[in-house]
Amino acid sequence: MMTEDRFYQILQAYGADPARWPADERADAEAFARAHPDQAGSVIAAESALDALLGDLAQPVQVNALLERRLIARLPVPSASRWMAPTAVAAALLVGVCLGFASGALTGDYNADDTLYADAFTGYEDDWVDWLGEDA
Template identity: 35%
Template sequence: MAAMTKRDFLDLLDQYGADPSRWPAPSRLAADRALAVDAELRALLATEQTLIAALADLPPASASPTLRRLVMNIPLEHPRAVAAPSLAGLLMAGWRRWTAGMATVTAAGLIGFVLGYGQLVPLPTASAGEQVVAEDLASLLADATYFDSADAENAE
C-alpha cells in the first residue's frame, strides 16, 4: 500500500473524526504507519482529539419549544403556485407555440404577396416609335466592325 500523504490523513480526520477506531481498516493501517513516521501528523491528531474533548465538556444545548415548532413547520417541499385555468389562459397557451415561427411566416407571406402582385401589374413597354429606333440601333451595331487599339495596330 502506498504511503499516506498529509492530505489523505486530513481527509480521514474530516470524514471519520479523531477516533482512529472509526476509520476503515486499510486506511487505519496506513495512518498508523504515517503517524509512526511523521510528528506533524501526530500533532494534528492530538489537536483534533483535544478539540473533540473540549466540545464534549460543553453542556448540551436544548432548543426551546417555540424553535422546535418553527423548525417542524418548515415544509419539506414547497408547493408550486398554479393559477386556475381561465378562458384567456387556455386561448393564449396555444398562441405561445406559434410565436417562434411567426416572423418567418410573415416574411414568406409578404414576399409571396409582392411577387404575386408584380405579375398583375403590366410592365411599361416601348412605344412603336421607340421600338423602331431601338431596332435600327441594333442593326447598326451588328453591322459595324469594332477594333480596339491593339487590333488597329495589327491591321496596318
Template identity: 65%
Template structure:
C-alpha cells in the first residue's frame, strides 16, 4: 500500500475502515498502523467530515405526490369522436394529392418545355470547357 493510495482511500471512503474496499482494507490498516504520526492527523480530519455527513438528513422525495399534483392540474381532454382523427389525416392526404396534380397542370405545354430545356442547356459544352480548362 502506497501512501498516495492510502490517502486516496481515506479521502474517498472516509476514516471508518468498515467503509474501505474489502480487498484493500487489510493493507490500508497495516499502513495506518505503521505510519501512525502522519495518518492520525488526516484520519481525525476525515472523522470530522464523516460525522458531519452522518448528521445530514436525507431529503424526502415525494415523486408520486408531485406527479399526482401535476397531473391534476392538466386540462382534461374532451371526448372527441373516434372518426375525427382519421378524417383529418384523410383530408390532409387529399389536399396533398390535389396540390400535386395542380402543380403538374401549371408546368406548361410541350412547346414551352422544349424552350425551357433549350434555355437551360444552351452552351452546356462550353460550360464544361470553361470549368475544366482548354485541355478538356
C-alpha cells in the first residue's frame, strides 16, 4: 500500500518517469497516481518540468585542448623554494629539543627517596579508602 508521503518521496528522488522508480514500488506508485489524479497530477507535472530542465543541463561540455593549455598556463606558480619546508621541520625539531632539556632543568633537586616513596604509593589512595570505608 503506497502512502502519499512515500509517493512524493519517490517523485522527489527519482523524478516523474515511472521507469526510474524503484521496481518493487513502481506498481504501487502507479496505482496511487491513478487513484489520486488531482493530487498526483500536479506534482508529476512539476517533476516533469524539473526533469526537462535537468535533462537540458546534462549535455556534456566539450573542452578544447587549446583552451585547456591556456587555462593551465595561467595558474599561479608556487613561489616557495624547496628549502623552506625542511628548514621549518628542522626549526621545530630544534625548539622541541631545547624545550625538552629546559624542562629537565626546571624540575629542581632530585631526591631518590622521594621518588621511591612516590612510586611505591601512587594510586593506592582509593584502595585504602575502600578498605577503611567511609570513616577515612
